[in-house]
Amino acid sequence: MIHGLKKLGGALALVLLISGTALAKSNCISCHEKVTPNIVKDFLAGEMGKSGSVDCSSCHGTAHQSAADVEKVAMPTEQTCKQCHTKQHDQYASGKHAAAWVAMDAMPTNRIQPHAYIQGMKGCGGCHKVGVRDEKSRADAQYGTPCNSCHTRHRFSKAEAKKPQACMTCHMGFDHPQWEMWSNSKHxxxxxxxxxxGRAPTCQTCHMGDGDHNVMTSWGFLALRLPEDDAQWMGYRVTILKGLGVLDPAGKPTARLDLVKAGKVARLSKExxxxxxxxxxxxxxKCHSTxxxxxxxGNADQMIKEADKLMAEAITIVAGLYEKGILKPQKGQPAYPDLLTFYDSRTPIEQTLYVMFLEHRMRAFQGAFHMNPDYVTWYGLAELQKDLVEIRTEAANLTRESGHKK
Incomplete structure (x- = not known):
């Protein structure tokens, strides 16, 4: 019904414009032209503002009417957008972007991070806000709907969101430099x-074919799939899963497996x-032969295996230091390296291990899929091999200093 009313409003606006009758400004527009003029300018320049079918109150409610009741303004959520964009919302809700906030709750050291870093959106939260948040974190941040991560406020331009630069803010840098990989590839x-x-594929061409907001890929962020038919590769995978805490040191599933499922960061069936x-x-x-x-x-798949081989050896070496008692686990934690502690790792050798996993392993396989051989080589595989040499050396030094035999 709401959608129908908005269509009717748009039609009425068109009739009035054609007839030369000026549209009356809403109270919101009249006030905010003075208070926040650029917001009004953006809104009126966008398709929703031009159509006359949507007003500020359509998304922000009618409770806020003056400077005295600003706290009553409603911040839109993805459900607000769903009223008119049901298909796109449901595609988004079934994809990995909607699960982006799950990672914020899954990281074991996020609870000790500065408030501004996560909830205040100045660090990891700034990109992961594209995910559906719980009511507490949503109210805390007041950042509105995840949809405006791509369709930026208040123009909400479809044309803008279709450009590869729209993805650049989040998909760049340390652990996922897809922007750098793609922009420097032949594509x-x-x-x-x-x-x-239209000759060269963009992010949207490959990851949002025909406008699909699902944005899922075969491998997921961790480049893990289960089961793995290649027995050797599966052995590497088991070690990595232990390092991620998805399996305990004995190889049994932990509660983190549920987070992997919820976050859709791995593929858990062949189908x-x-x-x-x-x-x-x-x-x-559409451009190449099948x-x-x-x-x-397939060649990119094999780059994951090569990276996993090096990664598994490194994890095994550090795990051996725990087994010998040279490295001590934190209270209540298993005697095994935890890759998800990231930069909060407590020892230099574990810092090298985390960089090996989150930066260099990621670049080795992501570069392959983004057709960037330099990233695969010099920023990926070569760095992985360098990391492994450093870990072997540091482990030998720690073993010698502790008095243990090799």
Whole structure:
């Protein structure tokens, strides 16, 4: 019904414009033209503002009417957007972006981070706000709907959200430099030389085919799938899963497995993995042959295995230091390295291990899928090998200093 009313309002606005009758300004517009003029300018420049079918109160409610009752203004959520954009909302809700805030609750040391860093959106929270938040964190941050992470306020432009630069803020830097990988690949180079001609694929071309807001990939953020038919590779995977705390040191599942499921950061069935792979191949095949696409993606898969081999050895070495009692676990924690403590790791060797996993392993395999051989090599595989040499050396030194035999 709301959608119908808004359509009717849009039609009425069009009739009035054609007839030369000026639209009456709402109280919101009249006031905020003075208080926040650029917000009003953005809104009126966007399709919703131009149509006349949506007013500020459509998203912010009618309780706030003056400077005396600002606290009554309603901050929109993804449910607000769903009233008119049901298809896009439901696609988003079934995808990984909607689960982005799960990671904020899953990281074991986030509880000790400065408030501004997570809830205040000045650190990890600034990108992970694209996920659905609980009521407490939503009220705490007051950042509104996740949709405006891509369709920025108050213009909410579809054209803007379709450009690759819209993804740049979050998908760059230390652990996921997809922007740098793509923009320096041949795909990105063509885009920058020719502009948005459609010849070169952008982030949206591959990850949001036909406007699908699901944004899922075969491997997920951790590049893990279960089961793994390759027995050797599965052995590497088990070690990595122990390092992530998804399996305990004995190889039994922990409560973190539920977080992996909720966050959709791994693929937990062959069917789920294959469905995403088939979808990507169909996108690649619009420009390349199917065989070429399968070969390229298959070679990228193997880069994950090569990275996992080095990663598993490094985790095993550090785990051995715990087993010998050279490294001591925190109270209540298992005697095993925890990759999810990130920069809060307590020893230099574990700091190297976390960088190896979160920076260099990520670059080795993500660079492969984004067609950037330099990232795969010099920022990925070469750094992984360097990390492993340092870990071997540091472990030997710690073992010698402790009086243990090798």
């Amino acid at each position: 990105g180079a063509i885009y920058q030389m020719e502009g948005d001609t 789920e993995w294959q469905a995403s792979r088939d979808k990507m191949i169909s996108i690649c095949a 065989n070429y696409a399968k070969t390229q993606l």
